[in-house]
Amino acid sequence: MSATSNPPGLRERKKARTRRAIVAATLELTLDRGFEAATIPLIAERADVAPRTVSLYFPSKDDIVLQQVDQDFGRLISTLASGEGDLVTRLREWLFADPPEGEHDDELERMRARALIADPYLRSRERLLLEAAEGAIASAVAGDLGETVDGLGPRAFAAATLGVLLTIRAQWAAQGEVERVEQELERGLAFLRAGLDALRRA
Numbered sequence: 001m002s003a004t005s006n007p008p009g010l011r012e013r014k015k016a017r018t019r020r021a022i023v024a025a026t027l028e029l030t031l032d033r034g035f036e037a038a039t040i041p042l043i044a045e046r047a048d049v050a051p052r053t054v055s056l057y058f059p060s061k062d063d064i065v066l067q068q069v070d071q072d073f074g075r076l077i078s079t080l081a082s083g084e085g086d087l088v089t090r091l092r093e094w095l096f097a098d099p100p101e102g103e104h105d106d107e108l109e110r111m112r113a114r115a116l117i118a119d120p121y122l123r124s125r126e127r128l129l130l131e132a133a134e135g136a137i138a139s140a141v142a143g144d145l146g147e148t149v150d151g152l153g154p155r156a157f158a159a160a161t162l163g164v165l166l167t168i169r170a171q172w173a174a175q176g177e178v179e180r181v182e183q184e185l186e187r188g189l190a191f192l193r194a195g196l197d198a199l200r201r202a
Contacts, residue, residue: 020108021047022054026064027111035065035119065115066125073133080140087141088193091161095185106178113173134158145199153199160195164188 025046029038044051058064076094083090116122137158142149168188172181
């Protein structure tokens with residue numbers, strides 16, 4: 001935090017608590033009953049807010065779960081476009097970057113991961129975000145290799161990258177062991193670097 005940054009005020013802290021309560025209620029209901037059954041009135045009741053408050057904080061019910069995912073992938077796309085080093089270095093920068101203040105919550109993120117894995121509708125919605133991320137990865141590796149974005153190498157590497165990330169997320173959702181996740185991320189990045197090196201030699 002810079003010297004000119006100020007801690008969030010009372011109003012901002014209250015808003016953050018309300019937002020967290022809404023997200024937590026939605027994820028709990030999704031894991032208990034499924035996303036479709038997690039209606040706005042039920043979410044509001046569990047979060048101890050008015051239904052109108054839920055809609056004020058999130059334009060749609062999908063946004064309650066997916067807004068954070070969209071922001072995370074947005075940071076990935078930005079890092080791939082403007083970060084330094086080769087593609088794997090930029091991936092590492094994104095994976096290990098400190099999240100924006102107030103955005104990271106291990107308990108909430110693990111619940112979100114479990115919900116995204118368990119619920120068919122949320123999986124289908126997340127797939128659209130994953131496709132955008134996959135395209136950005138393919139474009140970045142194509143630039144590194146001097147190939148077209150539709151070439152086999154860029155597309156295969158992008159698919160492998162998402163495979164690594166989703167596999168590790170599933171392990172974390174099931175086990176919740178942060179140290180193990182970090183070890184698996186290092187293994188995954190080593191695997192991707194070997195793949196990128198192989199593509200350069202091909």
